Amino acid sequence: MPSLSCHNLLDLAAADEAPLPSPTPLRLPRVMSVASPASPTSPSPPAPPRRVIVSHRLPLRASPDAASPFGFAFSVDAGTVAYQLRSGLPSNAPVLHIGTLPAAAAEAASDELSNYLLANFSCLPVYLPSDLHHRFYHGFCKHYLWPLLHYLLPLTPSSLGGLPFQRALYHSFLSANRAFADRLTEVLTPDEDLVWIHDYHLLALPTFLRKRFPRAKVGFFLHSPFPSSEIFRTIPVRDDLVRALLNADLVGFHTFDYARHFLSACSRLLGLDYQSKRGYIGIEYYGRTVTVKILPVGIDMGQLRSVVSAPETGDAVRRVAEAYKGRRLMIGVDDVDLFKGIGLKFLAMEQLLVEHPELRGRAVLVQIANPARSEGRDVQGVQDEARAISARVNARFGTPGYTPIVLLDGPVTPQEKAAYYAAAECCVVSAVRDGLNRIPYIYTVLRQESDALGDDTPKRSVIVLSEFVGCSPSLSGAIRVNPWSVESVAEAMNAALRMPEAEQRLRHEKHYKYVSTHDVAYWAKSFDQDLQRACKDHFSRRHWGIGFGMSFKVVALGPNFRRLSVEHIVPPFRRTENRLILLDYDGTVMPENSIDKTPSTEVISVLNRLCEDPKNRVFIVSGRGKDELSKWFAPCEKLGIAAEHGYFTRWSRDAPWETSVLAADFDWKKTAEPVMQLYTEATDGSYIEQKESAIVWHHQEADPDFGSCQAKELLDHLENVLANEPVVVKRGQQIVEVNPQGISKGVVVESLLSSMVKTGKAPDFVLCIGDDRSDEDMFESIVCPSNASVKLPATSEVFACTVGKKPSMAKYYLDDTVDVIKMLEGLANAPSQRPRPAVQLRVSFEGSL
Numbered sequence: 001m002p003s004l005s006c007h008n009l010l011d012l013a014a015a016d017e018a019p020l021p022s023p024t025p026l027r028l029p030r031v032m033s034v035a036s037p038a039s040p041t042s043p044s045p046p047a048p049p050r051r052v053i054v055s056h057r058l059p060l061r062a063s064p065d066a067a068s069p070f071g072f073a074f075s076v077d078a079g080t081v082a083y084q085l086r087s088g089l090p091s092n093a094p095v096l097h098i099g100t101l102p103a104a105a106a107e108a109a110s111d112e113l114s115n116y117l118l119a120n121f122s123c124l125p126v127y128l129p130s131d132l133h134h135r136f137y138h139g140f141c142k143h144y145l146w147p148l149l150h151y152l153l154p155l156t157p158s159s160l161g162g163l164p165f166q167r168a169l170y171h172s173f174l175s176a177n178r179a180f181a182d183r184l185t186e187v188l189t190p191d192e193d194l195v196w197i198h199d200y201h202l203l204a205l206p207t208f209l210r211k212r213f214p215r216a217k218v219g220f221f222l223h224s225p226f227p228s229s230e231i232f233r234t235i236p237v238r239d240d241l242v243r244a245l246l247n248a249d250l251v252g253f254h255t256f257d258y259a260r261h262f263l264s265a266c267s268r269l270l271g272l273d274y275q276s277k278r279g280y281i282g283i284e285y286y287g288r289t290v291t292v293k294i295l296p297v298g299i300d301m302g303q304l305r306s307v308v309s310a311p312e313t314g315d316a317v318r319r320v321a322e323a324y325k326g327r328r329l330m331i332g333v334d335d336v337d338l339f340k341g342i343g344l345k346f347l348a349m350e351q352l353l354v355e356h357p358e359l360r361g362r363a364v365l366v367q368i369a370n371p372a373r374s375e376g377r378d379v380q381g382v383q384d385e386a387r388a389i390s391a392r393v394n395a396r397f398g399t400p401g402y403t404p405i406v407l408l409d410g411p412v413t414p415q416e417k418a419a420y421y422a423a424a425e426c427c428v429v430s431a432v433r434d435g436l437n438r439i440p441y442i443y444t445v446l447r448q449e450s451d452a453l454g455d456d457t458p459k460r461s462v463i464v465l466s467e468f469v470g471c472s473p474s475l476s477g478a479i480r481v482n483p484w485s486v487e488s489v490a491e492a493m494n495a496a497l498r499m500p501e502a503e504q505r506l507r508h509e510k511h512y513k514y515v516s517t518h519d520v521a522y523w524a525k526s527f528d529q530d531l532q533r534a535c536k537d538h539f540s541r542r543h544w545g546i547g548f549g550m551s552f553k554v555v556a557l558g559p560n561f562r563r564l565s566v567e568h569i570v571p572p573f574r575r576t577e578n579r580l581i582l583l584d585y586d587g588t589v590m591p592e593n594s595i596d597k598t599p600s601t602e603v604i605s606v607l608n609r610l611c612e613d614p615k616n617r618v619f620i621v622s623g624r625g626k627d628e629l630s631k632w633f634a635p636c637e638k639l640g641i642a643a644e645h646g647y648f649t650r651w652s653r654d655a656p657w658e659t660s661v662l663a664a665d666f667d668w669k670k671t672a673e674p675v676m677q678l679y680t681e682a683t684d685g686s687y688i689e690q691k692e693s694a695i696v697w698h699h700q701e702a703d704p705d706f707g708s709c710q711a712k713e714l715l716d717h718l719e720n721v722l723a724n725e726p727v728v729v730k731r732g733q734q735i736v737e738v739n740p741q742g743i744s745k746g747v748v749v750e751s752l753l754s755s756m757v758k759t760g761k762a763p764d765f766v767l768c769i770g771d772d773r774s775d776e777d778m779f780e781s782i783v784c785p786s787n788a789s790v791k792l793p794a795t796s797e798v799f800a801c802t803v804g805k806k807p808s809m810a811k812y813y814l815d816d817t818v819d820v821i822k823m824l825e826g827l828a829n830a831p832s833q834r835p836r837p838a839v840q841l842r843v844s845f846e847g848s849l
Contacts, residue, residue, distance in 0.1 A: 048093040049217075050193045051528070054180060055099045056137070056201040058123045059083035062105035070113050072105045076121065079414075081223070081520065082198060084300040088524025097123040098183055106130065126183045128176055135172035141201050142374035144169065149200060149224045150339050150433040151231055165236050174204055174550070181208035190216040191539075194531055197248070199223045204240070206247035207552055214543035214554045217535040219527060220245060221252035223297070224435040225470065229264040240550035242269055246285045247553065249534040252293040252527055254436045254470040259294050267704045280530075287541070287556040287807055291534040295526055296474055298519035299441045307414050308449045316419035324423060328363045328497050331424035333417065333439050334431070336372040336382050336409070341430040341466065341483045343382070346389040348430065348489035349405055353397045356494055361402050363497065365428070366420055369409040383409065421446040425504075426496040428464045430483040436470035440478065444511045460504035462496040463511070464489065474514060477507035544805070555805045557813075564801045564812035566826035569767070572797035573830050576765035579615055580756065581827075582749060582778060583820075585622040585629075587771035588803055591817050597632075602821060604635050609828035611638035617763070619752065621646065621745050623737075623774060625691050626657060645739060645774060646748025647693035660743060660751070668725040669695055672738050675717055683710045693740055700734035711736050733772050745770075746777030753781075753792065764796045767827075768810075769820055771803035779809040 059080040065073035076083060086095055100106065109127040117123045128136065143163045144154065154164045163169070180202060184195070190213035197205050197220045206218050222245075232238060242265055245251050253259040259281065266272040266283060274283045274292070281292040307313060334340035349365045369386065372379040390405040397404045421427075427443040440463045447461040465471070465478040472480060479492045541556040573579065583589055589603050610618050619640040622629060626643035633639055634653065642649045649658045673688070676697045680686050685702035688695065697714060699707035714736050718729045726741045749768070756763055768778050779800040782792070792798065800810035803820060814820050 048090050050094040050096060050189070051089055052096045052098060052184070052188065052193050052195045053082050053085070053198070054184065054195060054202060054205065055080075055082040055097070055198040057082075058097055058099040058101060058117075058121075058125060060102055060117070060121060060123060062102040064104070070105070070108050070110070070116070072108060074105075074117065074121065078300075078303050081297060084303065084520045085524035087300065087302070088521035088526075089528055095122055096187065097121070098180065099123075099126060100128060100133065101125045106133070124183060124187065126180050128179055132172055132175060135169055136176035137201065138374060139163065139166075140169040140173040143378075145173075145200055145203075146224065146374075147338070148231065148235065149227055151225075151227050152338065153231065153234060170237060177202055177204040178208055180205050181212065184209060185212055188213065188216070193217065194528070194535075195219065196221070196527070196531070204244050204550065207240075207244040207550055210247040210554050211545060211552050214545055215538045217531065217538065218248045219250040219252065219531040219534075220248040221527065222258065222435075223254070225433060226253060226258040226261045226265075228261050229268050232261065232265050233268065237550070238265070239269055242266060243551060243553060246270075246272075246283065246290050248290065249288070250291045250293055250527070250531045252295065254294075254296040255473055256294050258470070259292050263292065264705055267708075271704075273708070284807070286546075286553055286805065288554065289534070291530060293527060293530050295523055296436055296471060296518070297438065298521070298523050299438050299445065299515065300520050301445065301516065304418075304442065304445050305449060307418050308446065310415055312413070312415040313418050316413075316416045317422055320416075320419040320423045324364060326362070328359065328426075329420075329424045330363065330365045330426040330428055330493065330496075331420050331443065332365060332367045332428045332430075333370065333421075334367070334429075335370045336379055336386075337374070338378050338382060339431055339433045340382075341432045342367065342369070343385045343389055344432070344483050344486060345428055345430040345489070346386065346393060346405055347486045348428075348493060350389070350393045350396070351486050351490035352493050353393070353404060355490060359494070359497070360397055360404075361399060363493075364402075364404060364406060366406045366408065366424070368412050368417060368420065369407065371411075418446055422450045425460075426462045426464060426493065428489075428493060429466055429469055430464075430481070430489055431466050431469050432483050434466070434469045438471065440465060440471055440475055440511075441515045444508065444515050447508065448512050448516075459508055459512070460501055461508040461511070462499055462504055463507075464492045464496055474518070475511055477510040546805075557805060557807075560811055561808075562812060564799060564814055564823065566823060569799060569823070570826060570830045573765060573827055576797060577615055578756065578761045578763045579613075579617065579765040579767070580752065580763040581610060581616060581618045582621050582752075582766070582768040582770075583619070583824075584745075584770035584772070584775050584778075585620055585624060587817070588769050588775075588820055589620075589817060589824075592771070599632050604633070606821060606824045606828050607633075607636050607639055610824065611636060617651075617752075617756065621748060621770075621778065626650075640752075642745075642748045642752075644691050644693045645743055645745050646751070647740065647743050649748060649751070660747065665726070666693075668722055668727050668738070671721055671725070672718060672727075675721060676714065676736075679710055679714045679717075683707060686710070693743065695738050697736040698734065699736075707734070732774065744777045745774050746781045749778050749781040762793050762796075764793055766792065766796060767799045767801070769801045769803065769814070769823075770810075775802070776809050783809055783811065 059077045059082045061075045061077045062072040064071065078084070082097060082099070089095060101108065107130070109125070114125055117125060144165060147154070188195070195209065195216060195218045197218065200222060206220055209216055209218055226232070235241065245262070246266070251262070253262065263274050263281070263283070266274070272283055272285060274281055283290040283292065332345055334342055345367070352363065353360050386407060390407045393405050394403050421443050424443070427440055429437060429439055431437060443463065444461060448459050450459070463475060463478040465475060465480055466483040467480045468483065472478070479496060481489050481492045483489060540559070542559055544555040545552060546555055547553050586592055586597070590597055590599060607618060610616050617640065619642055620629065620633065621642040623645050624643060626641070626648040629641050629643050633641060637653045639653065640651045647660050649660070650656065672695055676688050676695065679697065680688055683699060683702050683706065686697060686699040686707065688697055699711055702710070711731060715729060715731050718736070718738060722729060722738065727738050728741055730737050730739065753763065766782050768782055770778055782798050783800045799812055801812040801814055802808040802810040803814055803816065805813055805815070814823060
């Protein structure tokens with residue numbers, strides 16, 4: 001099926017950004033698979049789709065090698081998540097990695113190197129000029145976006161955490177993401193490949209990719225926190241980033257908190273709502289359902305066991321055991337950055353020794369400081385602080401042969417780390433904010449595997465864990481602490497060292513059961529399956545690309561859903577004799593965001609011209625009150641009005657109002673109104689609208705999250721107190737409404753159709769235009785003959801049209817109220833455009849021969 005997207009809509013990166021000096025595009029196969037000979041007896045099963053893993057760095061190591069034609073020897077980096085996740089993908093599925101080269105080899109760009117890495121490692125490098133990469137990674141990503149995602153606002157240009165927003169750095173970020181999209185474009189088979197994008201460095205990539213391939217199957221996983229909407233909304237380009245995530249089919253987060261913050265940002269910035277169905281959270285976005293997944297990354301059990309089985313690990317274990325014999329060893333392993341709380345951990349260790357003198361000379365905290373991933377004064381400040389605090393504590397409590405805090409800030413091999421993990425009886429993680437942090441997972445597994453290192457004692461461990469770390473919800477047996485409270489952390493460390501062995505074993509077993517069953521393979525398999533499920537409807541819909549720049553989006557609609565044009569509707573309009581035109585008001589002939597809701601002179605004029613044609617019956621079908629509509633449409637003498645969703649109906653200005661029921665009891669209002677009043681007083685920005693037949697609670701001006709929560713509570717409350725009343729409680733677009741039973745726009749349409757049929761003027765042309773949920777009842781009445789009580793003639797021309805490109809029971813759409821008025825103008829002018837009958841000239845030839 002051909003795509004209807006706008007290819008090359010515009011270059012999304014800034015116009016003033018220098019073009020990327022990329023090498024000549026490679027002629028690479030779009031599908032990399034090994035052909036197998038065809039079987040003459042039975043066809044081989046189709047190969048599974050290729051998985052394209054896109055991350056900032058390729059899962060490779062590079063070491064200088066003079067013998068190599070490229071100057072470097074490359075090997076797989078098995079410690080990266082991008083490589084470890086392969087264990088959860090189908091074994092026969094091709095996998096392609098796309099990312100930048102390791103920093104050491106970044107200048108070795110060439111087509112020959114690309115072909116070599118592709119052939120030997122299934123890795124395709126993205127080449128970024130060094131200055132662009134520095135602005136992209138160290139500028140925008142690490143010193144603006146990364147601190148902000150971890151809740152640190154750049155309040156001033158001199159703030160320690162990061163840089164203020166700079167438009168030039170953002171343009172560099174877009175240019176780098178565009179380069180990734182260029183590389184993907186060379187090799188991607190969009191109808192087959194599954195693309196999995198990783199982390200905040202590539203937040204803009206889904207938009208670039210969706211622009212080029214509207215039906216691409218795109219998943220995105222954010223490995224860092226997603227901050228609360230109050231923090232995220234401070235980003236000047238916040239809408240761009242949210243829309244970019246929504247251009248993916250599946251968006252993954254470590255914890256529900258991060259997902260909740262993302263959903264709140266979608267609600268507050270774009271007015272989007274979400275639904276949870278059968279365990280899946282979905283956001284409706286221009287006809288596409290964006291699925292939100294919550295599952296933390298696990299660890300690679302096989303990779304850890306290979307480290308344990310290495311001979312070097314056994315030697316390291318013996319050295320550590322001898323060095324700390326008779327000590328109570330605690331371990332901390334952290335990257336050197338602002339958010340790991342290393343200084344707070346050292347202060348807690350000092351507090352522990354102050355409050356518990358009996359632990360002096362026995363308790364030891366070994367802190368392994370991993371190399372920093374970024375550069376700048378913030379990193380240097382963390383290192384200086386850690387050294388200063390550890391030096392002070394060691395000077396105060398240290399003795400010959402005893403050092404309370406051992407800071408290892410040089411290179412530490414994986415085998416040495418494993419030895420410290422296995423020897424420590426407590427792991428302390430005191431990060432003040434962290435995306436996931438797999439250190440407690442690794443510690444748990446290595447304590448379990450300690451028998452392979454010569455320790456055959458019962459397996460036990462204790463974890464002191466910050467409640468602001470992503471792995472905290474999954475480790476329910478950990479001692480959770482507020483890392484900002486030094487006293488609380490110190491007390492938790494003391495509790496861990498004094499915990500009975502039986503309790504330590506129970507906590508350890510609980511953790512190990514979770515970690516071993518929710519490893520990185522489980523995470524990757526689950527994400528892969530959900531991505532396929534999220535993309536299953538791609539080929540059953542048509543796609544349009546709309547929007548400019550980073551606001552680009554794809555509209556996905558059913559194959560039979562199309563735009564209603566004047567040229568399409570005028571011919572059947574001209575040849576029919578009994579026409580019924582049904583129009584919603586707010587959002588259809590009047591813009592939804594208009595403050596003055598009075599109809600314009602243009603609207604009045606076009607309605608009057610339509611009503612003047614005796615073949616037309618024109619009705620405004622609205623939820624508004626009859627008095628308001630009567631006043632507004634007083635100039636329209638022949639216009640019919642159905643007010644309050646059809647409870648009141650009149651066929652013309654001078655006709656009497658008819659009610660849908662002979663007698664109505666509105667005593668239920670005495671029960672409903674006090675309940676609504678209670679929620680109005682408790683919800684700032686909400687108000688009650690009184691109608692003759694209904695009562696409505698509005699919350700569009702309230703806080704989106706709180707208003708939605710209150711609406712749900714109010715709905716349940718009203719359904720309970722009005723259970724025995726002849727009413728229906730409905731939740732609409734930012735409203736909760738109570739109506740008498742049997743009242744809806746669908747019912748009034750059927751009533752109008754029935755009246756016309758009884759008078760012998762069954763409509764042979766029906767046009768129905770609306771924009772919201774209540775209008776779907778009208779559409780159902782005219783497009784689903786099997787459900788309607790009144791049958792239209794088989795030859796009737798029926799046009800159900802919704803305003804805006806969105807899922808609907810209508811088969812047609814118009815973009816906005818401007819298009820609606822143009823459509824009505826075209827119909828109003830149609831009768832005068834009828835071709836006149838040819839004039840027959842009769843010539844008399846008197847006197848002719």
